[in-house]
Amino acid sequence: MSTALDKMKNNCSSAWKAVLVSLFALVSVYGCGGGESTSSNPNLGAPIVVGYTGPAPATADVQAFKINVWDNLSATNRCGSCHVAGGQSPQFVRQDDVNLAYSAANSVVNGQLVINLAAPDQSLMVTKVRNGHQCWLADNNICADTIQGYIEAWGNGTSTTSKEIVLEAPTVLRDPGASKSFPTDSSLFASTIHPVLLAHCAGCHSETSTNKQSPFFANSDPDSAYNNAKQKINIDSPGDSRFVVRLCDLNVPPSDPLDTNTNCQGHNSWSGDFRADANVMLTAIQNFANGITPTQIDPSLVISKLMRVEDGIVSAGGARHEANLIALWEFKTKQGNIAYDTSNIEPATHLNLFGEYNWLGSYGIQFINGAAQASAADARKLHDLIKSTGEYSIEAWVVPENVAQSDRNIISYSSNATSRNFAMKQTQYNYEFYNRSESSINLGNGTPFLTTDPNDEDLQATLQHVVMTYKVGEGRKIYVNGQDTGDTDPVAYGLLTDWSNNYAFILGNEVGSYRADDMNNSAWKGSVRLVAIHNRALTPAQIQQNFDAGVGEKYYLLFSISHLISVPDSYILMEVTQFDNYSFQFSKPTYVNLGTNPTIGSIPVKGLRIGINGKEAAVGQGYINVDTTITTNNQVLSDLGTIIPLEKGFTDDFFLSFEVLGSNSHVYVEADPPTPAAPADSEDVSDIGVRTFDEVNQTMSALTGVPFNNTNIMNKFNSLKQQLPSKETFIGFVSAHSIGISQLAFEYCNELVEDSTLRANFFGAAPYNFNSFDQNVSTAFGTGLSTQKQAVVNALYDRMIGIPATATDNATVLSTTITRAQLMTELVDPANAPAGDPFAIPSTSTNAGNLFDRLMRSCSEGSVSCTTAQGTKDFVKAMCTAVLGSAVTLVQ
């Protein structure tokens, strides 16, 4: 692979060789075992500081140049090995005279300012490095952003000034046309690209690999692999697919005709012939792309011109307050296993990524089961710079995956689970702030910690801006989305004197708690989009400023509509950001005219829709209710934002369509939904059930005549209510219900028999005439199938079971229940005498014997006083309860 170091090696001389020797020793540490590793390791070291002994800066501006740019880039492992006196031009880091270096920095080379203070991103120093010139890290963009940051700092004094976006018309207007989209199922992928990935990439990019490294596009499951591979495939231009370019960009010829591997990245080439391997991959992707049928755009739509996000005008968002920034991770690289500290505060605290994680296209890292860690040595600047002020802020844009995980580190500066300087943690809906201060105040683990109030549920499983500040005089504070959560530090503040400089800095896990094969013990699940450490407690206004600045890049997309209306230079402006790995956010559609003194008039606009790759997006159409008339330039059509699923990412073809725009219209008619098919018949279900609690209660009240609001009954019912059935189905009927019902039945029968009026109405009325409640059992009931016994049973039968039209009339009893004779047999008929032990559980009802005779055995046992009137009452209660608590009254 041709790396920045290779190029440096070619271009510069011996100064680099010593550096290279020391760096090559590190290469094997990061190589993956899946193939021949050709990746060189980035230079993560701090600039090698060169002492300046030349003339003093002539002006304050030169001084500012020196502090912000020269000091950072004059080191020999930056630009100072070449662009120095006697070296390559421009000599903007010459060490003999910073004033001359200043002049060189302000010079023009090939029509381009070496440093363009008005537009730092247009500086030659920035564009050159961004295009691959001598980046000292593995990612050209990180180096370019770093240099741009130096220039901005010089130009602004601070980095807090916001830049005004200048809208420029797209240079080429393209019509939306047929466009390819990724198929929803993985079958085509499985037959084309997947076999190549399985054969050559599964050594690392598989979740089952011992050297597993995300993204896992070589998983054996084609669905999973396909999902992870999409971002690496360019179906419109297969040769530009990341899968191909990482092996070799076949559009770039070899610089050495005798070595075709030159100008190739050769990432884990399996044959050693980078171009041959790239061609194998290219063929597979071409076969995949050729198998996709392009979506034809509906010609009746009223549509704008086409735009891709990559065509948009980039806005870095609002200005952040970073005057006291000491470390910053923006996670912009989208690949690799290093998250760079881009604070420009040396030494940089770069983080090594471990375990399972995904880079986010929207900038960020999603921790699935992993960590990002800097060693104690690399993190030492945090200790030194924070202790020097005694105060600090931890700032992060985070997306917790869920609100169930507890005691998990989002950010921690610690050595293990019990020793730390600080931590930002999650416990369910709460953010927790650990801070170690004087040992008498905060223990060595930073406890007691400050937590957000659980009732406030400040932590949500969505993108949030979190800042934790600490300073003497205030103690700890937590801000979520710019707002002070109002939670107060449980302990007084103290000095940071007990901080250790021997702790590591980690995201998403605990230092020393994870193993390569299992990080679950302490892994935090979620995403970080930005992490910053400041060595001052940010003020509420500064926190609000950083919250307002947002995170990630914003693009301005100008959708041309001039061809639809009679006003030239007309556009619909959309603010677009990549929201996460699966969607773009579109915001604030605005009519913009880039002409001079345009005459706009009145342009009706209605029903705006977002199109993607040849069709209108199926979900997320947040502007279909736009209905207004454009009359002025910069007229906002909607303040709302909406998200649209991405398909290919930055190469998705977007366009806008309109129900009405000017004199154009497209009528949207939504078809009626189809009538649903008749559902299939269910299994047969019972058409009877059990009575539920109130029904049981009222049934017993109705059958006995005892009021349900009788005090004893109400007390008993309320104590039994939860034990009675609450649903009619038999399936839920259990023995506890049965016991509850029998207890309640007894209570009703008890009240019935003990109340002289009630019992007289029930048993004593004609034709039953049983009024012997003041006699003992034998007198009251007589012997055999006596009239008295029959009277009791008849009363129970007529009032509770048979409900004949007139008393004791068997002809009109309900035909679906038991007969009077059956009840007689069960309760009193001597023909059904008990056989054997009457207290044994009967095997069948026929040998159980009638209830009356079995109760008579209780007389001999002595548990019922049969020689008293109470015994008579008890016998009646028993017979009453047997009927009232039976299935006759339970089943409905």
Added chain:
Amino acid sequence: MVNANRYHTVIRALLLAGFAGITTSYALADATSRAQAARIYDRLTGVPPTAAVLNTMESIIDSGSKSDAAYVDAAYEAMKNKNFYNVTLVNMVTPWTNEEQAVIPLDSETEGTLNDYTATVIGAVRDDLDFRRILFDDILYVANDDLLVAPYNVPAYSYSSNAHYKTLETLDVNLGGTFGSPAKDVLVSVSQASKTGGELTPAETAGVITTRAGAKAFFTMGTNRAMFRFTMLNHLCNDMEQVKDVTRTPDRIQQDVSRSPGGDSRIFFNACLGCHSGMDPMNQAFAYYNYDDAAGKLDFNASGELDPDTGTRVKKKYRINEYNFVTGYKTVDDSWINYWRNGPNKLLGWDQSLQGSGNGAKSMAQELAYSEAFAQCQVKKVFQTVCLRAPVDSSDRAKINDIVAKFKQPFKASGYELKRVFAEAATYCK
């Protein structure tokens, strides 16, 4: 108290006797008119009939030659029993009044079971009101003033207490009937607004939704989405999952709904959006309502009454977690719109004579009440209550449709009379 020894003996005796021999009942279906009458009565009231009422019903059925109309008449006779109102209706309605959908609410020991929500439904059934009115009208049923004095001593109705109904349910009176001599209705219909202590005007009431019990259950804390969800569940028989439609515009989904739960917007597209796109614009009708737990009553931001956090009449609960998606919809008033009038949920059968949009709870609740799904739902719930099962086959489904059609027609009053649905269902399942 019961003598423990005797109690023990009787229980033993019961266990010995077993219930094996006494297991059949008139619950089983039978073609005799007396048995059919018994079953109709039992299913409608939850209790067995007396011989007297059974004789009457049998006579009605026989004199009507066992026609459906005769059974329906017999059912109306059965529904005169207090337990139709006190037990069957109370137990059917009580689960609509709490989030747990419990027939025995968690707070029933302290608060009782009967409340102004259930009482209002009972009154509407008793009076054969157009049942749709329970969702949106200025309607409330309270105990007769004559029950507020000795010997009944029911506390006066209060918008901040359930004591009125808690006492009422302990009286042995027919909630759907009369008491005393001369007979007076136990429940009387009043203007709900007149009983809210000035909290609501008639235009701001919405039937059971703005009763104290309804507010206590579903306007408490949260975002008021519980009120919409449970109204859909209890009165249109559709939970959010069943009305999920991801093709509606998300332009009224509020800011608190994360567009990327856990960092994965696919979850939003496939799940959250499907419900919130339709629910949020409807739920915004409740933007001025909240249940004040401390005061124990509904709190409404009247015209000119501004919420200190929103600076508008919109309650703070509509703006919580605003940074979850800051460019999401910010509720600014109580306007609502029904996006489900198109797409798959058009099948819910919205009333085309209504606008499908408006302001406030009353018109939104009317939108729900006038849907075909509302009528279907009431019939299905009654069918379940009376037949002890859900419809299972084409015959049952055809009967449901038949009863729905009858439900809409004037019978004893102007139509949408729920008693008729009970009578028809009991006739079918006799």
